[in-house]
């Protein structure tokens with residue numbers, strides 16, 4: 001096993017509150033969330049930067065980020081929107097060299113809370129937060145047939 005913390009999370013060797021996983025992807029709560037429900041979507045196989053990522057996998061990562069943003073609206077988090085951000089490379093302030101898409105739920109008029117969260121980055125009841133996102137995912141329409149793998153999970 002390499003010394004990548006996100007690879008260790010995938011392998012179950014480092015703790016994280018997982019929100020979703022399938023054969024190729026994993027999504028878990030950011031340990032220092034900017035807002036409640038701040039989630040990271042990663043490929044299970046190590047890729048440091050976009051340069052190392054297969055384009056199809058990039059599309060899958062975005063598709064799951066899209067679903068998580070919708071889940072934050074439909075589930076108990078009652079989000080009104082989301083910031084989806086991917087910092088590619090140290091030049092772009094990427095700090096963990098395993099590619100990840102940030103999905104950060106937003107609420108109307110949350111500018112002050114967002115700015116505070118950006119500075120403090122404190123966890124918000126991870127178990128309840130992950131359950132709210134899970135309920136939101138369950139409330140979504142199943143992915144289109146063309147978007148599913150054999151198990152019926154988003155591919």
Ligand code: 5GP
Nearest residue numbers: 005016028029030031032087093094095096
């Ligand atoms: P970056 O700046 O690379 O785009 O974002 C890295 C993110 O990973 C940060 O938001 C940081 O809080 C999060 N992070 C770093 N280490 C861990 C960890 O061990 N567990 C979890 N869940 N998140 C982490």
Ligand code: ZN
Nearest residue numbers: 004007046098
């Ligand atoms: Zn890794």
